[in-house]
Amino acid sequence: MPLAPPLPPDPSPRLRETRFSNPRLSGVGVELLRLAELYRRVPHEVLRRPERVEFALLLVVDRGQGAHQVDFRPVDLAPGRVVAVRPGAVQQWRPGADVDGDVLLIEPQWLQPRAGPGPAAGAGRRLEDWPSDFTLQAREQARWATLAGLLREELAQPTLDELSVDTARELLQSLLLVLARGARQAMPTQSPQDLLCRRLVQEVDRRVMSRPSVADLARRLGTSVSTLGRACQGTLGLSVKALVDRRVALEAQRLLVHTQATAVSIGEQLGFSEPTNFLKFFKRCAGVTPEQFRRAQRQG
Template structure:
């Protein structure tokens, strides 16, 4: 697991933790105005593009953005944008901000281009939350107001993908269950057998589900999640490469180096050396409304 100190360093005021929900601009989000390196996020985040055209790079995938584009970025992911070409309102919050409220933040789509009535409703929610967070920051009742406004916003976003969720078959459900388990334990084990035992199914069932949803085997899905975390830490932190490998379950730096080179196509050192070079867009076209597990961009 990434030490909290490194996460706090990723955002200038993350350590303060005094504001549960706040709104900022893209320029406020990164310590470097040029975004030469990705930012490793430690909070939940929604970004609504309000002007310009450009790309937001989330976990090394360049996603097209224009007015009305909404991104949902989660803690632990890396983000890089190009503020000169893109303006956006950013809402961020600590996970405990929604404690006790009937909303599942995970249901919000990763990328959506808003249109029609959905666009009007969601832009209104974002605008009102932005105004209230700035005008009433020191008012005792503001905390409850902002929590409920954010809940309404997330519920509206979750409805955008409800039809796809209802249409999902058993293989999609199995794949999602596997992803949740991998997220909890990828630093300890990369064995598909361990996840199959935990989910009460066979390796064949997991592989069939992964192939149906992503075109990749269950083993590839697990390994790609480990490689993604390694890529995040290499790009957004200055932790020693050997330490990153150790955090991800590799007792020997050489084993980590071979694994990373196999998955990503370059050595950890080469990947880190190139981290200040942004992706050449477009790297990927978003799949909506059901979002697959993010993939590491091959060099």
């Protein structure tokens, strides 16, 4: 069965690809603003459209109730809630009059582990090890508020000299450590099986465009297919193949809303040799055809 013909030209805007673009803070690579400030800067109809961010975005809510969406998954917002949006993810704002909090934007290079001895050198900056959303306890909320206030003051200096830049980056690391502790508290104790599953998820994420086989993943992770399968089933409740399929489907969804590429082209990028195979795969995973998914996202 052939794929449906490509969509006709769509007058609605393409997905925004948002990059770090504050000239004043480009030398720092960090910006901290209030959610209410963002709502004042950008029209709500623009915010509501999906965007793919090319930096890390950390939202820490301190007032009100609301919602957000990351990679097409809804996230409830409440005081103490943290939403971690990784570079390359698709997000949608859901402006709410009573919701406020801190929005921390970070260029990706400032999330890399520091050079230094010992395994703790990069502690606190591995966003890929955090849940995509979690809640800070009261002590961490208070620490975040104090450090965020200091960072905000430093970034507001009339002149950002070398000392200001160094101070801002040190405060950033302290803020990330506060969130890292909150993320760790939100996760259950990690067993060897859990750690293997985490490595599996990261490996699938790195190799999503090649649709890796279970055998290839096991070989790369230095374990057996059966051990890997037990870890994935025990921790995530699904098979390794289902995990790969879910991540490939997410990448297809990102490409459908982020680019103008046809479904045929996206299927080829993701390693499907036949267009019909990609169509069946996507419909099985998403419940709709690629064209239906793209149209629904553009219509909001």
